[in-house]
Amino acid sequence: MLGLSLREISAALKQGQVSPKELCQKCLSLIKETRFLNAYITVAEKKALQQAEESEKRYEKGQSLGILDGIPIAVKDNFSTAGIETTCASNMLKGYIPPYNATVVQKLLDQGAILLGKTNLDEFAMGSGSTDSIFGPVRNPWSYSKQYREKRKQNHHRADEDSNWLITGGSSGGSAAAVSAFTCFAALGSDTGGSTRNPAALCGLVGLKPTYGLVSRYGLIPLVNSMDVPGILTRCVDDAAIVLDTLAGHDPKDSTTIQDSVGPFILPILKDVSKLCIGIPKEYNAPGLSSEMQTLWYKAADLFESKGAKVVEVSLPHTSYSIICYQILCPAEVASNMARFDGLEYGHRCNVNVSTEAMYAATRREGFNDVVRGRILSGNFFLLKENYDDYFVKAQKVRRLIANDFMKVFNSGVDFLLTPTTLSDAMPYLEFIKEDNRTRSSQDDIFTQSVNMAGLPAVNIPMALSSQGLPVGLQLIGRAFSDQQLLTVAKWFEAQVQFPVIQFQELMDNCQAFFQHEKMASVSLK
Structure with missing residues (x-):
């Protein structure tokens, strides 16, 4: 049940196969069972159950608010939430309870979505690993996947050894872990230089960074106002489109939002890609790009070409x-x-x-x-x-040159750019923290950051498992406000590659095994 898509779980709610309250309780129970992932800072159990009861009454009366009614979601803890503590994972805001909701949060609530809680992040969203939080680092659920554990055994690690679990990426790592661990059906992150796409790639999720101005920033505690965008994390492209359809549009409280009407973001089934031109930026063959990542990138380009799309090498000269x-x-x-x-x-x-x-x-x-x-x-x-x-x-002048690079490529007839999202698959925590935050961020955001400079839409799509049994994702970049077309192509690509998500029961079995191991370890220490 918890592994269903938004459309599937919405249908189950309408057909009475599960009630909103039952679904909410399942998610809350799973949050407790996977609490060692440290995905959540605050779990709003009382409010969530109250919202679920209200949703249940609407369903009984046949007055559902829409596809999100009764569906549990989570929100990164740098979005203001009325009556729920909002900390930005910092001592500076610990104990702060906003009197209002961020626009994106309010829009979700208005559609009947159930807010389970606030997710962990790097302090004030400054980081690329979700390791710099006052509440501790976030663990990647794939650390406990069957594939990864088997690879560790082959490399002579103990199967239950947990001294070097995997990072989620950041700074929206808590949201990514929450979705990847099936504790919610979708989550909001924020994306300033890749903070939604980066953890999506490392956790095997779809991570959407909308066009700047398409979604309101009101109530998002700012990092870089001119680049911040609310991001969306889901387990499939269709789900990301559904959430975007709810969030997109003008907000009088945010003067940077688009004035024109947008949507609906309903994705058609794309059968023919022969009219598409896909650009491969040569500058993205960057130092540090793993050979495995590069191979999968070229394999994806070959896939587009084999299906009739035109694939061309392009140049974004100011990328460096x-x-x-x-x-x-x-x-x-x-x-x-x-x-x-x-x-x-x-x-x-x-x-x-x-x-x-x-x-x-x-x-x-x-x-x-x-x-x-x-x-x-x-x-x-x-x-x-x-x-x-x-x-x-x-720096502002260079930013203009970076934006112009993208504009020239798209004006030359290229429809979308295909790039890596990260340099490699998820890194073990102990290896990741060897570098300082500034160095880590400069390395990990190398393929994502320029998109924010230019204000363009981009999405990470999980492609395959690495040799370590970990997710590898690729990024599609589109021209400004081509979000619907971008997601349509992403949905086609998703259908072609058939990425193997963690099976729910497999995850739970491995998580329970670790949890029991951890409890035994704590007993022996006493």
Whole structure:
């Protein structure tokens, strides 16, 4: 039941095969059983059950609100949720309860979706592994898949050894783990440089980054206002389209949203791709790209070509400057956004009373981790009067060149770009944390970040399992506001590759085995 698509579970609810309350209870129970994944920061059990009861009454009266009515979802903990703690995984906001819902959250609730809780992330979404949270790192459910465990045995690791589990990617790793572990049917993430697509690729999910301006950012606690986009994580492309159909459209509270009417995002079945032109950016053969990832990328290109699509090599010449550009623009906007957390109006406040300046400094030292403080310091340096033209202004000019690269390619007749999403499959935690946050982010967002610079839509589609038995995903990029066409092609690709998702019972068996092992270990330590 928990492995069904949105359409399938909606049909089951309408036919009375399961009630909204029963479905909600199943998900809540599974969240408890898989709590060692650390996917959730807050589980809103009481509110979720109340919403489920309301949904149940609507179904009894034949007054369902739509396809999402009664379906459990989760939301990354940097979206404001009325009456539910919103922390951004930071001491600065621990205990903060917003008085309002983010627009995307409200739209989901208006359609009857059940909000199970808030998911874990890198503090203030600054990271690419979901390992820099005050609540601890998120574990990838694929760490417990049968395929991966068997590969570990072959490499002479103990089957129950858990000292080096896999990261989820970030910063929306909690949302990715929640969906991948079947605790919810869809989840919201945020995507500033790849933070939805990156964990989707490592967790075997569809991860959609919509066109900038298609979905409201109101109520999303900002990282980089000019690049932030609410993202969608699901187990299939159709589900992503259903959620996007609910979220997309103008919001008077967000002046950057599109004024024109959009949707409906109903995906036709694409049978003929012979009229498509797929571009392969040569600059994406980047240092660090695993040979296995490169092979699967070329295999996917061959698949398109074998079905009649035109596949051409293209050039995005300023790609190599994207990460450097981002590492200037991101801290600059972070410095501006984080200035609001001063200990006066909301959030953490220290007990230093020597002076206002001392209170500011102590509050921010206690409230932010090293990563956030480092970006604030860098951003303020780039924004100094004597540095502004040399850093911030030049970075903005490079950003325009990056956007122009994409525009030229799409104007040349290319419909979509096909690229890797990540350099490789999921990395073991102990290996991942050897590098600092800044270095990790620059490496892991290399294929995704420039899309945010240009404001384009992109989606990760799971393609295959690596030699380690772990998910590998590829990215499709489209021109601005081609989201429906992008998802239509993604759905075709998904049908061709038939990615093997973790079977629910298999996941549960392995999770239960680990949980029992962990309990026994804790008993022996006592």
